Amino acid sequence: MQDLTIGFIGGGNMARALVGGLIAAGVPARNVWVSDPVEEQRATLAAQYNIHTTTDNTAVADQSDVLVLAVKPQQMRAAATAIALAVARRRPLVVSIAAGIRMDDLARWLDTPQLAIVRAMPNTPALVQSGASGLCANAWTDDEGRTIAEHILRAVGLVQWVPEESMMDAVTALSGSGPAYFLLVMEALHQAGVAMGLPSEQARLLTLQTAFGTARLALESEADAAELRRRVTSPGGTTEQAIKVLQEGQLEALFERALLAAQKRGASLAAQYGEG
Numbered sequence: 648m649q650d651l652t653i654g655f656i657g658g659g660n661m662a663r664a665l666v667g668g669l670i671a672a673g674v675p676a677r678n679v680w681v682s683d684p685v686e687e688q689r690a691t692l693a694a695q696y697n698i699h700t701t702t703d704n705t706a707v708a709d710q711s712d713v714l715v716l717a718v719k720p721q722q723m724r725a726a727a728t729a730i731a732l733a734v735a736r737r738r739p740l741v742v743s744i745a746a747g748i749r750m751d752d753l754a755r756w757l758d759t760p761q762l763a764i765v766r767a768m769p770n771t772p773a774l775v776q777s778g779a780s781g782l783c784a785n786a787w788t789d790d791e792g793r794t795i796a797e798h799i800l801r802a803v804g805l806v807q808w809v810p811e812e813s814m815m816d817a818v819t820a821l822s823g824s825g826p827a828y829f830l831l832v833m834e835a836l837h838q839a840g841v842a843m844g845l846p847s848e849q850a851r852l853l854t855l856q857t858a859f860g861t862a863r864l865a866l867e868s869e870a871d872a873a874e875l876r877r878r879v880t881s882p883g884g885t886t887e888q889a890i891k892v893l894q895e896g897q898l899e900a901l902f903e904r905a906l907l908a909a910q911k912r913g914a915s916l917a918a919q920y921g922e923g
């Protein structure tokens with residue numbers, strides 16, 4: 648890992664998070680290249696991490712052992728077709744973090760037979776090294792390639808492999824879009840606290856720390872969420888009253904519907920981006 652040259656096509660938010668994680672994990676800055684058309688992105692990355700930056704995607708593709716594709720999904724086809732010749736020459740391990748771009752479409756745009764491709768779906772907490780990423784690999788990716796991709800994504804948080812690419816829409820619906828669901832719940836709790844008379848700043852901090860502490864408790868516990876919830880819900884107590892109201896409102900069914908809607912949208916975006 649220390650000796651590999653890692654190149655990024657696209658140097659926006661997610662690439663910056665990954666570069667930061669890799670440097671913190673001990674990858675030498677001299678081995679990291681980022682290509683981005685935006686001067687400000689390049690200047691920030693170079694100043695913060697002392698890595699190489701350029702506007703030349705082909706130069707990055709030509710010298711990378713691992714090539715991370717980190718442009719927006721709608722920019723991916725143009726970016727991939729433009730570096731196809733360099734990718735065919737160098738045959739790097741390709742890691743795509745673009746939401747909704749299928750590996751077959753990527754392989755077609757990169758026009759390189761039997762190319763090892765890993766598709767990853769990180770989420771925004773990656774920006775504070777607390778992300779959760781779902782990963783899948785195509786048939787041409789060997790164990791070494793999988794390990795390298797896993798190391799890269801693990802630099803910004805938890806990594807979970809899924810056995811089939813078709814499951815990536817479910818990963819997108821659960822953890823990709825997941826931060827927004829928790830933020831909505833936090834927003835609702837904050838507002839409810841204020842409605843009950845708490846000062847806004849206190850309601851906000853109590854909400855955020857409760858979310859953080861609960862996630863930490865659940866991660867560090869052997870028990871699952873249902874069991875932990877039972878343990879904090881005393882019969883006849885305050886929590887029981889609130890949970891009863893939430894369950895009468897069919898919160899679980901609502902989340903199931905919400906995630907199915909996100910999954911469906913993910914599949915239709917993949918079909919739309921993959922055209923051509």
Ligand SMILES: NC(=O)c1ccc[n+]([C@@H]2O[C@H](COP(=O)([O-])OP(=O)(O)OC[C@H]3O[C@@H](n4cnc5c(N)ncnc54)[C@H](OP(=O)(O)O)[C@@H]3O)[C@@H](O)[C@H]2O)c1
Nearest residue numbers: 657658659660661683717718719720726744745746769771
């Ligand atoms: N942010 C997230 O939470 C998150 C979560 C999961 C997955 N992702 C995926 O990560 C990818 C990057 O997201 P992001 O939030 O980092 O986006 P971003 O901040 O917009 O970064 C993308 C960067 O790539 C540049 N770019 C565009 N076309 C390029 C090209 N042909 N060659 C090189 N660079 C090019 C963009 O420049 P311009 O601004 O000039 O276009 C921009 O600076 C997306 O595909 C997204 O689906 C992001």
